[in-house]
Amino acid sequence: MDKESIDIKTAIQIAKIVVTVPEERMPIIWDIFKQAGLDIGGIDEMAEWKALTKQAFLIDTEKFIAGITAGLEPVSGEYRILVSDFNEYCTKQKLSARCVRKHLAELEAIRTVKSGGKVDYTCTVYEAEKNATFRRYVCIYSDWRERIKGGGAD
Structure with a gap:
C-alpha cells in the first residue's frame, strides 16, 4: 500500500x-x-524533535558551553571542538550529542552549514598548520551569549 x-x-x-x-x-x-x-x-524528524524537546529542558546552556570550552582558546571568533570530543562530552553528560547540537543551533550559539537543503550542525575546517587537513568540528561562537535569541542564557 x-x-x-x-x-x-x-x-x-x-x-x-x-x-x-x-x-x-x-x-x-x-x-x-x-x-x-x-x-x-517525517517520522525520523518527529522522533528527533520529540527527543530534542525533552532534552532541551535538561541542558543548562551556560554550564554546558562553559564545560566544553574550558581551557580552549577561540580561533577566528569560535571555539572549535572536534566532533568526536563533542560527542564524548555529551555522552558523559548523559545527553544526545545531536540534540545538543540542534539545541545550540536553535539558540544560534554554533555555526551551521546548509547542504542539500538540510542544516548541518558541524563544519569542515581546513587546518593548514596541521599538515593541511580537513576535520569536522562543532564551532561554538565565542560571543554565543550575545547571539542567543532573547539575549540571555538558560
Missing part, C-alpha cells in the same frame, strides 16, 4: 494512533506501519 491509496478515513485513524501512543511504544508502531508497506514521511 502506498500513500496515494490511503483514504482520508485511514489517514485520520493513523494520525489518531500516532498522537495517542506513548512515545516509548512508537518504535513498535513505526515498525508495524513499515511492515504494512506504509511509508509515513
Whole structure:
C-alpha cells in the first residue's frame, strides 16, 4: 500500500494512533506501519524533535558551553571542538550529542552549514598548520551569549 491509496478515513485513524501512543511504544508502531508497506514521511524528524524537546529542558546552556570550552582558546571568533570530543562530552553528560547540537543551533550559539537543503550542525575546517587537513568540528561562537535569541542564557 502506498500513500496515494490511503483514504482520508485511514489517514485520520493513523494520525489518531500516532498522537495517542506513548512515545516509548512508537518504535513498535513505526515498525508495524513499515511492515504494512506504509511509508509515513517525517517520522525520523518527529522522533528527533520529540527527543530534542525533552532534552532541551535538561541542558543548562551556560554550564554546558562553559564545560566544553574550558581551557580552549577561540580561533577566528569560535571555539572549535572536534566532533568526536563533542560527542564524548555529551555522552558523559548523559545527553544526545545531536540534540545538543540542534539545541545550540536553535539558540544560534554554533555555526551551521546548509547542504542539500538540510542544516548541518558541524563544519569542515581546513587546518593548514596541521599538515593541511580537513576535520569536522562543532564551532561554538565565542560571543554565543550575545547571539542567543532573547539575549540571555538558560
